[in-house]
Amino acid sequence: MQTLRGTKDILPEEIYHWQDIYYTVNKLLNIYNYHEIKTPILENTDLFLRSIGTETDIINKEMYTFEDQGQRSITLRPEGTASIARAYISNKMYEKSKINRLWYFGPMFRYERPQKGRQRQFNQLGIECLGTSSPIADIEVIKIANKVLETFGLKSYVIEINSIGNLEERTQYKDKLLNYLNQYKQDLDPDSQKRLISNPLRILDSKNLKTQNILINAPKIISCLNSESLKHFNTICEHLTYLNISYKINHRLVRGLDYYNYTAFEVKTNELGNQNTICGGGRYDKLIEQLGGPITPSVGWAIGIERLLLLATNNKIKKLSIYIIIQGTEKRQQIWDIIQIIEECKITFSLNITGNNLAKQLKQAHHSPAQICFIIGEEEIKNNYITIKWLKNSEQQKVKLSYLKAYLNTHKYLFTN
Template identity: 45%
Template sequence: MSSIQASRGTRDILPDEVSYWQRVETIVREILVRAAYQEIRTPIFEQTALFERGMGEATDVVNKEMYTFKDRGDRSLTIRPEGTAGVARSYIEHNLHAQGGVQRLWYAGAMFRYERPQAGRQRQFHQLGVEVLGSGDVRADAEAIALATEILQTLGLKDLRLDLNSIGDANDRQTYREALVNYLTPFKEELDADSQDRLTRNPLRILDSKDPRTQTILDQAPSILDYLGSDSQRRFDRVQQLLSDLGIACNINSRLVRGLDYYTHTVFEIQSDDLGAQATVCAGGRYDGLVSELGGPETPAIGWAMGLERLILLLQQIQPVSPSKVDFYVVSRGEKAESQALILAQLLRRSGFTIELDLSGSAFGKQFKRADRSGAVACLILGDSEAETKTVQLKWLKSGEQTAIEQSALLETIADLRTKISHLKDEN
């Protein structure tokens, strides 16, 4: 019988990789808490209509990539392909807008899209995102980008590039849409198949095409920056100035439009050349019309999301992370000694030490070999004689120094043990 394996497009995150994820989560939480963001956790599946209305029925995500199913009540449900729509739905449903002021929210979790799996892109993937709802102030745009930049820099990433664009308001985009369609229509038969389909449904997405021939045609296409109204242009200029004031360099990319219909004005991507074709590690923009489109009040908003798989790939390239070292490895043999070892291990854990208790029941020699391989700083040894005398052998693995200590005395010297453990860890 063949073994069952993980489904295509999913992967296990094994213990030796989890340390990277934990580091990212810790740094993100610290930075966002300091910026007065609060965590929100939304359901993994939602009504399909949420994504059709929020993201746009003409988008590739809705048309090709969503995992949609009918439940027993014949309701159409979709496993979330992104986080923003769910946060907006929650904002409306729970009347968060009635609390007044700006809602600064962040989330992290698994998302699902039916795509061709490749490095940094899976069908089940993880995103970390922030959403600022209730502020149309241009400073919200700059602050959101600055926080993303701070997170990536704090993680130690370098050689990052910020691409920035404005897609204006609804009127700007409609004017530009007409100009783009007029330009591309004579070239329709030369466009790739996806772009031919998008020409009538979602022409701005043609700007994202990776097809070489289509890209050549787009070289002479009109730029959306030439179709911004005066208010949109002033807003875009102000965003650039604020980023400059913050010391954040940006590259103006007039072809950057993002793939979802709810975006307005500011859109951006942060990319790394170290990721090959899947270069984007963070992306987002302003979406002033999404909340009202979903039935809520007019609510200006901006947000971004980071793909955690891509971020972890970058961190693994530049920052090897060693697993946390064990303080004490506990070796025991004999029924009475094993019982005392379990009690001692729990007491030391409650005192803040990292303890690995050998549960094999094998001979002392094999347990000692595992203690050496564990990377522990010290080994605690209990056999029949120690069990009878209520003592424990304390062996410092690097020096080989070993002493017998009463179990009660060991617990009375917690402070001294902690100091010595810390010192030896620093030496290693």
């Protein structure tokens, strides 16, 4: 039996890195007053049809949609923002607070060709700032994204930003872009030719080299932005410069979801091949209103966890401090008293339960990441002491059981550094 294509098991030696990401970002986002939210993996299909856009690749090619036993159309969530918007409306979160800062961490599902860093079941960390149109919110979420990536040791990435304006400005730009692209219709790649009718802005995302060359001289959306849109965008750029956060303006960046307006941004790296986007996000001022909620301007982003793990340079190795060896068969119950002391000191340990002889267990201890080894044999049990062996330098000493807690607390700093 094998896993389904595009899914994978997260094994015990890997799960620690996932936990490290979760607890690290939890601590970081608490500082910024973001609160965790969990939404169901299953949602009504209509939620995504109304929010993502019917002419997007996600809707047309990638959603896992099925009919349940109640003849309802159900979809495994392909992204997080629409579910957050639905939760905000259905739980009337706007009644408790005008601004809601939320974050989520969990699996998403898209039917795509599996590649390194891209699975059909993948995981995202995302944040959403709901309830303000201020560019300060855009700056805050970009700053947090940059801080998350720095925290995990990423260095060679670039933040690309653009303003895609409001609906009226995009409509005006769409006409200008179509007038330009129709001159080269026969030279565009097949997907872009289809998008001339369905979704012209998505042509700007084309990876086809010939299409990219055609786009070099295409009109830029900035030419259609009014003073309000330009002021919003320029404020963001000015603040990012002040914060010494490097960024690049990419006039062809539009993002692949219909609900975005004004700010759009992506964080890209050249270390992942084709899957070069680590983080993507932007402003979506009309989405919640479009889904039946109150007017709620919002901004947010999502980071792909699998890609983050591939790039993180400071993935920690799980620390094991004490390796416990048991010898003999008499009065082994006393081992639980020793383990209780270790638990009270909150020190990680591993109990050898193989039943091997002392030499084999010591060999296993040396192959473990533990720093010290407890040797508990019949002599130790009889005389109420533990033989402690420091595995790095083989120094050995006997510690009375009554003094063990004090001993561990005295040496605890060695176990955490």
